[in-house]
Amino acid sequence: MKIVRLGEKGAEQPAVVVTADDGSQKYFSLASLTADVDGAFLAGGGLAKVREALADGGLPELEGAEQMRLGSPVARPGALVGIGLNYAAHAAESGAAPPEVPVVFLKPTNTVAGPHDDAAIPPSSAKYDWEVELGIVIGKTASYLESPEAAAGHIAGYLTANDLSEREYQIPGAAGQWTKGKTLPGSTPLGPWLVPADAIDPGSLRLRSWVNGEPRQDSSTADLIFDPAAVVHHLSQYMLLEPGDVIITGTPEGVALSGRFPYLQPGDALELEIEGLGRQRQRFFRAGA
Template sequence: MKIMRLGEHGREQPVVLVDAVDGSPRCFSLLPLTNDIDGGFLAAGGVDRVREALAAGELPLLEEAGALRVGSPVARPGTVVGIGMNYAAHAAESGAEPPSVPVVFLKPSNTVTGPYDPAPLPPRSTQYDWEVELGIVIGREAGYLGSTEEAAACIAGYVTANDFSEREYQLPGAAGQWTKGKSLPGSTPLGPWLVPAQDIDGGNLRLRSWVNGEPRQDSSSSELIFDAPTLVHHCSQYMRLEPGDVILTGTPQGVALSGRFPYLQPGDLVEVEVEGLGRQRQELFRTPAAVTA
């Protein structure tokens, strides 16, 4: 079962994508159940309600689904939490030792966009980078959790994510700050769909990325230093996670920061994919600089 949001930006409608008996995908509207895929829907057992409605044949077929834009599978999260250097090989290519505790940062929720939307390159950016990541979607409030078992129960599902990062803003010198390099508009594409946690093994998924059709990253979530329940448990000790929030679990090796590949340029085509969670496709374009009088 794959949960999606389709339609123009700000006017998306919730749907569920399922494979018919003949193997062809079919989209059913979730409007009889909810107006959106948000924290309230997830916290109220929305995923189970979708299963029940599908089984009962209560959801109308959305005939024009293929013609609609694909939005982020979850409405704008309250919080997007990023995890840094959560693959040992990526930490090494970044010139750092693997962390002994999770490296946590926050991204503005207004960076979230759809999986096929064009990706804006900042006006003065020279070191814009890609990062395929497994995204965790929180399904119930998590605060001061007592165990990773409790944490696992708070995971509603998983999504494909790309954490676009401007390395010149993020890292070098006294002015380098993770928030600056991770907060740029359109820098957090999510989707194309949300898969419920009980339908997929989040601890054993292949992650890949390509730039202009050339392979870049190829790894597995089994190589995470801190797995999904551990991250939810850890973050809950320092912040309150709410339904609909998203945690980006970190990227594997194979980014431009490694020095093995060039940074992104206008016109480049970036694709990222997490096994079972779908592939994204973003074309980079240069955002014009502001004109001052």
């Protein structure tokens, strides 16, 4: 099953997508179970309740769902945490050594966008870049966890994420300015779906991206330096992770920062996909134009 939120921005409704053996899909409303896909829903066993309701045939089919906008599959999280340089080849193309401990940064939660929403390039930006990333959704409060094995039980599910990054804002100068380059409006499209953790193996998922139909990234989560359980365990030593929080786990090689590809321009169409977690598509425009 795939958890989605459908509708206009700020008025999304929760639903579940079920794929039949023949590949056809049906959408069922979750309004009888929850008002939204948020921390309270996840912490309260919401995913198990959805499974039970589907098995009992107790959820009404949502007509016209295919024509509705897809929002982020989780409501605005309390925390949105980024992991940097988590693939060795991407660290190399960024001019950095692979990290010995996770590189951590925070993004404002108001950067979250739907997976197919049009995306704004900042007015003064010349180096706007893409990053396909595996996203983790926290399902149980995590603090000072004793091991990665324990941390795995605090993950509710996974989703596709894009960490749009302005490199001229992020990198120049002796100290760098990651916050400036990673916090732009609409710079974290999430979705299209949230897939429960017990329904997918995050250890070997293909990640790909394309700009105007031309391939850019093509890698696997098997190449992650720090896997999802290790990331959650590490973060829990430094911050309180709460249900509904989202962690984006880093991007593989193949971004514009490598020098092999041009940066995003107004009119470009970016697509990115993670195996089993769905595809995003954003069309870019110049903010203020």
